[in-house]
Amino acid sequence: MANKALGLIEVRGMLGAVLAADAALKAANVELLGNYSIPGGLTTVELLGDVAAVYAAVEAGVDSVKDMNLLISSHVIPRLDEQVERMLMKKYEVKNNEAEVDSSVEEEENESKEESTKEESQENSEEDSTNEDTENPPEVPEEKELEEMKVVDLRSLAYKRNIQALTKKEIKYANKAELIRVLVKEGMEDK
Incomplete structure (x- = not known):
């Protein structure tokens, strides 16, 4: 880690951030960690890499925005x-996890719309079998396994476990993150 360096370029606005990041990434082999914006339009571009590469990248980024009066x-x-x-x-x-959750929520909504008729038929059959499953409900898998499951499978597991934290209607419309949270909590209570 001794040869790693952090490069920071503070600019005005998103235009400056994009220009600086683009020039920096094209100039040297560095990793773009991201950008950090504060109210008032100041944005900091953060780069990580070898010392020489970061110096070259920051220099290129600075050169690309200083003529446009965007460099701070x-x-x-x-x-x-x-x-x-x-x-x-x-x-x-x-931040990446939050973005992934946002995109996964959109994907889940699309999946749920496509599979709504399938779920309704499953719900009816699962309601009939819920009474049978309450004596020996299925075990809740580990959180890692739950994250790999589809939303439909998570809902099915929630119905079979007869989770008290959510009503059947709430299970039907719950997103993946909510279902995982409730199932993990339920699994911990069983142990």
């Missing part, structure tokens, strides 16, 4: 401390 400041932190790198990675993992 730039800085390179050579030999980035491991803890700072973990802090940055953690920050962007959380």
Whole structure:
């Protein structure tokens, strides 16, 4: 980690951020961590890579925006401390996970629309079998396995487990994240 560096380019607006990031990424082999915007239009582009590559990338990014009067400041932190790198990675993992959840919610809504007739028929048959399944409900898989399952399968498992936290109607319209949260909680209570 001793050869890692963090490059920061602070610009006005999203236009400046896109121009600086594009020029920086084309100039050197660096990783774009992302950008951080604050109210008032200031945006910081964050780059990570080898020290020499980050210096070259930041220089190219600065050159691309300074003629347009978009540059505020730039800085390179050579030999980035491991803890700072973990802090940055953690920050962007959380944002990426939120974006993934947002996109997965859209996918789930599309899946649920396509499979609504299938679910209605399953719901009717599952309601009949719910009474039989309450004596020996199926085990709740680990959270990792739940995340790999389709929304329809998660709903089916929730019906079979006869979860008290959600009504049948709430199960029918719950998104993947909500179903996983409730099923994991239910599985922990069983243990």
